Amino acid sequence: MRKLRAIVLMTGLSALMVAPAGAFTDPTNSDIAPYTALSGAPMDAIKQAMETTHLGLSLRVDPKSKSIAGIARYTVQALSELNAVEFDLDPRFKITSISIDGVELGLSEWRNDGGKLIIDLPNAVGEAGYVDVQISYGGQPRIAPNAPWDGGFVWAKTPAGQDWVATAVQGTGCDLFWPCLDHPTKRVGMLDLSVTVPAPLVVAANGRLSGVEHNGEWSTYRWQAKYPNDYGVSLQIGPYETVSTDYKSRHGNSYPITFWHLPGHHDQATRLVGEMEDYLDFFESKIGPYPFGNEKVGVVETPHKGMEHQTINAYGNKFVLSAEGYDELMQHEFSHEYFANQLTGKRVADLWLHEGLGTYMQPLYLDWKDGRMAYNAKMSDLRKRIVSKVPVAPAVEVQSTLYDDREKGWGGDIYYKGAWIAHTLRYLVGDEAFFRSLTRLVYGRATPKPGNFGHQVASTDDFQRIVEEEYGSELDWFFNTYLREAELPKLSVTRSGSRLSLVWDTVSEDTFAMPVEIRIEGDVQTVAMPEGHATVTLPFVDAHVTVDPYSKVLRENEAIAAWRSQEAADRQKKQAK
Numbered sequence: 001m002r003k004l005r006a007i008v009l010m011t012g013l014s015a016l017m018v019a020p021a022g023a024f025t026d027p028t029n030s031d032i033a034p035y036t037a038l039s040g041a042p043m044d045a046i047k048q049a050m051e052t053t054h055l056g057l058s059l060r061v062d063p064k065s066k067s068i069a070g071i072a073r074y075t076v077q078a079l080s081e082l083n084a085v086e087f088d089l090d091p092r093f094k095i096t097s098i099s100i101d102g103v104e105l106g107l108s109e110w111r112n113d114g115g116k117l118i119i120d121l122p123n124a125v126g127e128a129g130y131v132d133v134q135i136s137y138g139g140q141p142r143i144a145p146n147a148p149w150d151g152g153f154v155w156a157k158t159p160a161g162q163d164w165v166a167t168a169v170q171g172t173g174c175d176l177f178w179p180c181l182d183h184p185t186k187r188v189g190m191l192d193l194s195v196t197v198p199a200p201l202v203v204a205a206n207g208r209l210s211g212v213e214h215n216g217e218w219s220t221y222r223w224q225a226k227y228p229n230d231y232g233v234s235l236q237i238g239p240y241e242t243v244s245t246d247y248k249s250r251h252g253n254s255y256p257i258t259f260w261h262l263p264g265h266h267d268q269a270t271r272l273v274g275e276m277e278d279y280l281d282f283f284e285s286k287i288g289p290y291p292f293g294n295e296k297v298g299v300v301e302t303p304h305k306g307m308e309h310q311t312i313n314a315y316g317n318k319f320v321l322s323a324e325g326y327d328e329l330m331q332h333e334f335s336h337e338y339f340a341n342q343l344t345g346k347r348v349a350d351l352w353l354h355e356g357l358g359t360y361m362q363p364l365y366l367d368w369k370d371g372r373m374a375y376n377a378k379m380s381d382l383r384k385r386i387v388s389k390v391p392v393a394p395a396v397e398v399q400s401t402l403y404d405d406r407e408k409g410w411g412g413d414i415y416y417k418g419a420w421i422a423h424t425l426r427y428l429v430g431d432e433a434f435f436r437s438l439t440r441l442v443y444g445r446a447t448p449k450p451g452n453f454g455h456q457v458a459s460t461d462d463f464q465r466i467v468e469e470e471y472g473s474e475l476d477w478f479f480n481t482y483l484r485e486a487e488l489p490k491l492s493v494t495r496s497g498s499r500l501s502l503v504w505d506t507v508s509e510d511t512f513a514m515p516v517e518i519r520i521e522g523d524v525q526t527v528a529m530p531e532g533h534a535t536v537t538l539p540f541v542d543a544h545v546t547v548d549p550y551s552k553v554l555r556e557n558e559a560i561a562a563w564r565s566q567e568a569a570d571r572q573k574k575q576a577k
């Protein structure tokens with residue numbers, strides 16, 4: 001997901017900068033059960049013991065009554081003995097029946113306590129055994145208060161007045177519209193999604209389209225997706241038309257790029273499909289094969305801003321042009337096919353692997369496309385937004401609400417600081433080790449080819465181990481300082497005569513061994529700092545020195561800190577008016 005930019009509201013003569021109305025769903029909201037509002041919460045024993053190998057999910061979506069009716073048919077494999085199965089499902093839905101292996105259960109055999117549906121099994125299922133579970137349910141799903149940040153259903157109308165429906169549930173979870181295991185490590189092995197909508201509306205969803213049936217006033221679209229990211233499963237319904245091209249990959253395979261757009265947007269969609277071909281060449285050359293080449297690259301125009309739904313990226317950026325010559329939001333969302341959908345962070349605390357590495361793909365792409373100036377300009381912009389209030393990847397697990405907390409939370413750090421950590425890491429270990437590490441993180445192997453890799457789940461610790469192997473040296477000092485502590489490292493620079501002293505100051509106990517480039521009267525040299533400090537002899541007392549002249553190292557910057565406090569004070573003053 002893309003971080004919400006501050007919104008400018010014009011009210012009379014004064015322009016107010018207002019805070020985002022809320023990123024992820026606040027569990028204290030009165031319109032949602034607290035358990036449903038959370039996503040990725042620690043799993044209990046039942047959930048841990050469940051593997052959902054297949055889900056047939058049939059949904060009938062009725063825009064007129066803003067309601068859905070669903071049947072979820074699960075095949076569950078027991079990882080250890082199961083006496084009950086469990087799903088997350090928003091308790092606002094009425095469950096009409098539940099069957100186990102084809103036999104309907106009595107009402108006393110299941111309960112949905114505040115969104116946690118527990119179903120007692122008539123017979124225990126032993127380790128590695130299977131059980132079929134069918135859940136029929138329906139009702140009015142939560143309407144997203146502020147999609148895609150505070151999620152649910154979006155019931156909109158196109159400019160021509162036709163129904164235009166979308167779902168966006170990241171951070172709140174799949175349980176907002178289907179019974180699921182709302183945890184990043186619990187994906188469905190194969191999803192057969194069948195969505196029935198009033199004709200002539202079209203359904204764009206995850207994976208491959210396996211069939212369309214028209215039945216009087218209703219149409220059914222059948223989609224099949226392998227191992228979809230839970231929050232990536234989404235419905236987009238509208239009077240869509242498509243632009244499509246067959247992309248020939250540098251890795252030898254080919255697959256369709258398809259854009260579902262509203263009528264009248266053919267030319268803009270065609271332009272973005274062309275841009276998408278550039279993104280693919282960039283990602284496939286820098287990281288590796290497009291992870292879902294057996295399915296498709298999909299983009300769909302949505303009433304909300306955007307979301308990284310697997311193989312069907314939501315696009316709501318209104319086809320705006322940028323001075324950089326690309327659609328930054330679309331490129332960012334596309335990066336999540338690699339960093340989120342193919343590689344999934346193990347914990348909420350590892351979200352920076354999605355957002356930080358995903359954000360770093362924009363300056364990297366600009367460098368690939370236009371050169372170093374474009375890269376530097378973007379990095380400079382990102383640097384000014386770093387907050388450093390809490391660690392980017394806390395050692396202890398956190399809740400998804402940390403995302404949203406401007407006072408005690410990340411601010412935008414999992415994006416901007418995450419990207420800067422990647423930038424600094426790349427400088428430290430060099431391009432070869434850096435890009436090999438990214439490839440191994442994303443695919444679990446150094447030489448991915450279409451068909452030779454599966455979905456990956458990894459933590460920040462896993463990433464550290466990979467980088468250490470590629471770099472050939474331990475990097476606790478780097479990962480602890482940048483990711484597990486909040487405060488940025490400070491470089492104190494002092495001069496005494498012709499002696500220049502450099503000393504790293506960090507919160508972490510580890511010796512911060514970051515080398516620094518310095519430019520003395522135009523000559524650049526790298527100062528190794530294995531002990532966290534160094535002394536350099538200058539050619540003469542008044543020699544002009546520039547520290548880190550190419551801004552390769554993320555560190556405390558007093559000018560930015562002072563500028564940020566001024567900005568904050570100005571904002572408060574304006575808000576008080």
Ligand SMILES: [Zn+2]
Pocket residue numbers: 001002003332333336354355358
């Ligand atoms: Zn994102």
